[in-house]
Amino acid sequence: MRDACKEIPDLVQSLAGEMQKLQISQARLEDNVQTLTNRVDNVEIDTRKSIDAYLEVQAQKVEKELNEWLEVKDREISAKIESDVKTVVEQATAAASVARVVESRAADFPVGRHVVGYWGWRDRTVADVGPDAPYFMSPAMLVPDLGELPLSLSLGVLGMPGISAYFGLLEVCKPKEGEVAVVSGAAGAVGSIVGQIARLKWCKVIGFAGSDAKVKWLKEELGFHHAFNYKTNDVTEALKQAAPDGVDVYFDNVGGELSSAVVNSMREWGRISVCGSISGYNESSLPKATIIQPAAIYKQLRMEGFLYSRWHDRWEEGITQLTQWVREGKIKYCETVTEGFQNTPKAFAGMLQGDNLGKAVVKV
Amino acid sequence: MRDACKEIPDLVQSLAGEMQKLQISQARLEDNVQTLTNRVDNVEIDTRKSIDAYLEVQAQKVEKELNEWLEVKDREISAKIESDVKTVVEQATAAASVARVVESRAADFPVGRHVVGYWGWRDRTVADVGPDAPYFMSPAMLVPDLGELPLSLSLGVLGMPGISAYFGLLEVCKPKEGEVAVVSGAAGAVGSIVGQIARLKWCKVIGFAGSDAKVKWLKEELGFHHAFNYKTNDVTEALKQAAPDGVDVYFDNVGGELSSAVVNSMREWGRISVCGSISGYNESSLPKATIIQPAAIYKQLRMEGFLYSRWHDRWEEGITQLTQWVREGKIKYCETVTEGFQNTPKAFAGMLQGDNLGKAVVKV
Structure with a gap:
């Protein structure tokens, strides 16, 4: 159970200022801040449960889940901004x-060890980490000894994004040497790792990202064979050039028309791993996109969505392999680090504006 | 190799009359007839190849692949009718x-045995059936001894539609006892078999079809637990009533918004087998539909398209099981039989108008 921590409302008030710069109407923002404040104030403390561990936040993730975020700064339509504000509220709590x-009654979570979990924007918390404890997204996971590597990697390449990339690519797509692998959202926390793993598996790797700077980074630093700015390139045409025989493997972080174009460019027996989409699961407001079923039939494609929690029981296996690759320099990572817990809203707003490259984290 | 059989142009001229009743412009139809005539006239006879078998057509299939066909009679948009005419031409040749x-140089295809193949609208043909012979859709397949059952079942429940239903459901979806299985195009040649197999596997079976008569047939004759006319029912609402906990297995014969609604009604770990779609594989003209990727992620769904040729090497296994079920009365079939080769165009046009129930065949 969470305690009724008061940091979130304070931070969201500060976030309000940042979000105003993104031209979100004051009334709508205040509504959302109020919603969040109410939510935090109403957290129930279940005093019947034993408290198992105290946690001190060391670094904090500012998650950029959806490529669609980038469109906030374009102020395209108010509906999008509205849904972004809703997501801000979700992010702050999640x-x-x-x-x-720092204190523990759980034998498996001894004092001094580091732990990853979803506790929202707060610098300390009380968490139930017992085997039957309820959790959001993921149960608390122990961080292995990272040696000289920064602890914040537990929120990136050596954490949930790394696990999503590793198993989501290898288990769902099973890429083979010589195949063509396409990654969308390729400069993101998950996509950038997916592309590098596909390259390590001897695939031809093609990435799509949302700026020329990101494209340059993918090609020059991360070793992608091809990368394109999807905002200035036709995806189908780009793939005709870069993969004239078709695409074998597609790791989908974005959905929408970009994904329809990639799927409709696949060749026989292609595999698609769906990790992220432009829309949350909200049936009443799902957008439309070009259908992919005809290609699925004629090319006998297989598409599978996943939540990284599917591989909780293989967490250690994935982190061990990823840690080795990072140590050997075979997988490069990039972080945009903001110093100071009070600057979290600023970091978040900056991420919405595309200021960051790689994982955005806050050093508390 | 095919010979330059002249039946097709004659039949297509006759088809022209039938199609005119469907309000297709004469000019457009004549273009298509000319295209088809040219195609047949220009068939090359490769005299270097040995001729392996003479075949005498016994029954003939009039394929209703796509639910979209039903919309021809509604004369909704000219583009649809145009693509229908194109498909008519394809059908006539395929x-x-x-x-x-009746005569053979192939040891595996002795005189007197029956064979299934894709040879178009013709009452006799010369076919190369050697192991390296080129083929369309499927190589010629020997028909096992059907005993008292009609030979035309080799074009339906004991042929390609049966194999598609059997392996497409069991291998791709792996339905389990107690699960909820949804079939679209449920009254079609494939869909009606899929629903009955799912019922034999102890699933709760829900079908969607395009008329009240078909819905009645599915429920009263074929044992579907629920069936709905998708033209007069909201698919999402129907599923909320019939499967309040969500759908586990979806066999997709139609695609489009109906399929988006079913997929977005699935529960965790659902499996989707994609057998048919509203559109052929023609990238430039694919329609849009509500996206399914968010559901794929949050429910961890797996979707797979297939061509029935994938299971050519297990043809006998599938036909043997289906024949047993038909003999035991566990799978019911329905045919609309038209007598006389010369009535093929009439049968075809009738099918476009939804006159048939179950498989439409012509007795040559």
């Missing part, structure tokens, strides 16, 4: 952090 | 038939 255990 | 071998 962000992941890596924390040190 | 329809399947079951035929008796």
Whole structure:
């Protein structure tokens, strides 16, 4: 159970100022801040449950889940901004952090060890980490000894994004040497790792990202064979050039028309791993996109969506392999680090504006 | 190799009359007839190849692949009718038939045996059936001894539609006892078999079809637990009533918004087998539909398209099981039989108008 921590309302008030710069109407923002404040104030403390561990936040993730975020700064339509504000509220209550255990009644979570969990924007919390404890997104996971590597990687390449990339690519798509692998949202926390793993598996790797700077980074730093700015390139045409025989593997972080174009460019027996989409699961407001079923039939494609929690029981296996690749320099990572817990809203707003490259984190 | 059989142009001229009743412009139809005539006239006879078997057509299939066909009679938009005419031409050259071998140089295809293949609208043909022979859709397949059952079933429940239903459901969806299975195009040649197999596997079976008569047939004759006319029912609402906990298995014969509604009504770990779609594989003209990727992620769904040729090597296994179920009365079939080869165009046009229930075949 969470305690009724008061940091969130304060931070959201500060976030309000940042979000105003993004031209979100004051009334709508205040509504959302009020919603969030109410939510935090109304958290029930279940005093019947034993409290198992105290956690001290060491670094904090500012998650950029959806490529669609980038469109906030374009102020395209008010509906999009509205849904972004809703997501801001979700993020503030649901962000992941890596924390040190300062007091514990749980044998598996001893004092001094580091833990990753979803506790929202707060610098300390009381968490129930027992085997039957309720959790959001993921149960608390122990961080292995990272040696000289920064602890914040537990929120990126050596955390949930790394696990999503590793198993979501290898288990769902099963890429083979010589195949063509396409990644959308390729400069994101998950996509950038997916592309590098596909390259390590001897695939030809093609990435799509939302700016020329990101495209340059993918090609020059991360070793992508091809990368394109989807805002200035026709996806179908780009793939005709870069993969004239078709695409074998597609790791989908974005959905929408970009994904329809990639799927309709696949060749026989292609595999699609769906990790992210432009829309949350909200049936009444799902957008339309070009259908992919005819290609699925004629090319006998397989598409599978996943939540990374599917591989909780293989967490250690994935992190061990990823840690080795990072240590050997085979997988490069990039973080945009903001110093100071009070600057979280600023970091968040900056991410919405596309200021960050790679994982955006806050050093508490 | 096909010979330059002259039946097709004659039949297409006759078809022209039938199609005119469907309000297709004469000019457009004549263009298509000319295209088809040219195509047949220009068939090359490769005299270097040995001729392996003579076939005599016994029954002939008039394929109703796409639910979209039903919309022809509604004369909704000219583009649809245009693509229908194109499909008519394809059908005339590509329809399947079951035929008796009257002369043969192929040891595996002895005189007197029956064979299924895709030889178009013709009452006799010369076909290369050697192991390296080129083929359309499927190589010629020997028909097992059907005993008292009609030979035309080799074009339906004991042929390609049966194999598509059997392996497409069991191998792709792996339905389990107690699960909820939804079938679209449920009264079609494939869909009606899929629903009955799902019922035999102890699933709760829900079908969607395009008329009240078909819905009645599915529920009263074929044992579907629920069936709905998708033209007069909201698919999402119907599923909320019939499957309040969500759908586990979806066999998709139609695509489009109906399929988006079913997929967005699925529960965790659902499996989707994609057999048919509203559109052929023509990238430039694919329609849009509500996206399914968010559901794929949050429910961890798996979707797979297939061509029935994938299971050519298990043809006998499938036909043996289906024949047993038909003999035991566990799977019911329905045919609309038209007598006389010369009535093929009439049968075809009738099918476009929804006159048939179950498989439409022509007795040559």
